[in-house]
Amino acid sequence: MTISALVVRKDGDTVSQAIENIDESQLPEGDVTVDIEYSTINYKDGLCLTGQGGLVRNYPHVPGIDFAGTVVTSQHPRFKTGDKVVLTGWRVGEVRWGGYATRTRISGDWLVPLPADLTTRQSMAIGxxxxxxxxxxxxxxxxxxxxxxxxxxxxxxxxxxxxxxxxxxxxxxxxxxxxxxxxxxxxxxxxxxxxxxxxxxxxxxxxxxxxxxxxxxxxxxxxxxxxxxxxxxxxxxxxxxxxxxxxxxxxxxxxxxxxxxxxxxxxxIDSVMQPIPAREAAWQRLAKHLPRDLLEKTTREVPLAEVAALGPQILRGALTGRTVVAVQG
The missing domain is CATH 3.40.50.720 (NAD(P)-binding Rossmann-like Domain)
Structure with a gap:
């Protein structure tokens, strides 16, 4: 199967980004396969997109430090096909391929079940x-x-x-x-x-x-x-x-x-290596207390094709609020 991904390549000192079609066999190892629906743009993503900060160890690379989507296949006891899940942290999108792709494989130990009263888009507006x-x-x-x-x-x-x-x-x-x-x-x-x-x-x-x-x-x-x-x-x-x-x-x-x-x-405050129980408790509290109308006011949505141009902007502090990436759109 072929998937679409925003791939960052580095040739000497030159860093480039482009949407590419890649074979599913190139995805990282993992016991859960997820169809990604939404990701976001964070400061770390800006660094990874532009090749700064030393976060990316190996090229070509797919950035995106968080994502939300639907489980396609699972060999992990906590998840089954059709489950909605959220991923943040664990150095995904930095040392490991991340969320700027229509599909990925990941360790189920790193996933959090999506709270029942949040959509995948809302979860990435939070991110x-x-x-x-x-x-x-x-x-x-x-x-x-x-x-x-x-x-x-x-x-x-x-x-x-x-x-x-x-x-x-x-x-x-x-x-x-x-x-x-x-x-x-x-x-x-x-x-x-x-x-x-x-x-x-x-x-x-x-x-x-x-x-x-x-x-x-x-x-x-x-x-x-x-x-x-x-x-x-x-x-x-x-x-x-x-x-x-x-x-x-x-x-x-x-x-x-x-x-x-x-x-x-x-x-x-570290969110990258935070244990799963603390993550799940935080997500449940977010789902309970964060007003959806205020969440929407902080959020704009862009397609995957526009992400590369936004990397330098977030590093300059030129983006306000949250930017959700519609990966499948």
Whole structure:
């Protein structure tokens, strides 16, 4: 059988992308075969599409770090033909062929059953970004965060993780302060539930003061770098920051003072190797609490043929919200 896939090739320093027909025998090994219906575009996908970041080890390569679809065949005890499934993480789309193909083979140990009240398209409107946002909120709440504690900061709020985090926090009853460097996105963020819009410039500059006013009861940080360092010094006593990304850089020009004098917690959030029980619990909570109308506001749909052109855009921070890829369309 022949399938369609977006294949990235590298010749010397030249990286190219094209839709190709490949034989099913070229698919990776696995005990579950899935017809992919939807995938998404994430920051890592942008790196893989453009050959940056060293994520792809071998070429030719099929990117796409998440997907949703229908089981075609299965030798795995948890899945049978016709089951709807979701895949995020496990380095799929990086070191292993990913979701930008009409069919794939995968280990059933990495799949999560699609919650009954989500469609495959909705699950990819959520995708890796939404799962990461949910895991971050779960971690903050395990460390004591409640809606009564005060304003919750979301950095990189216009991006995929940030957009879902704003909508989720609002749906769960929190007061959200959304950080963005694009004033034109203010109405979009307010529509998702942000009570306050914070100009990125207010947090982007490193300060010599290790502690500032206690402004935030919690934070979902998708930026890292100087903004994360600045945010740590503005957290309330005993508050936590869930670090989910590094759009602003991997360095952390901070001091230990917020941890020692205010008991601030810095929580690292990993969605790639997260155990299946935690994934399933997060997906069930997403299905229960994330309003479908807000989810739709964060989402646009593109065909597989348009994905290659969007890779550089997501790396520049030029995409707002979530982009769903209609793989079969």
């Amino acid at each position: 890796t970004a939404g799962l990461t946002a949910m895991l971050a909120i779960d971690a903050l709440e395990r460390h004591g965060l409640t809606p009564a504690d005060g304003n919750i900061l979301v950095t990189g709020a216009s991006g995929g993780v940030g957009s879902v985090a704003v909508a989720l926090l609002h749906a769960l009853g929190y007061q959200v302060a959304a950080v963005t460097g694009r004033p034109e996105n203010s109405d979009y963020l307010r529509d998702l539930g942000a009570a306050t819009i914070v100009d990125r410039a207010e947090l982007a500059e490193v300060t010599k003061r290790p502690l500032e006013s206690e402004n935030w009861a919690g934070c979902v940080d998708a930026v890292g770098g100087a903004m994360l360092a600045r945010t740590l010094g503005q957290m309330k006593y005993g508050a936590s920051v869930a670090a989910v990304g590094l759009a602003g850089g991997a360095s952390l020009p901070a001091t230990v003072i917020p941890f020692l004098l205010r008991g601030v917690n810095l929580l690292g």
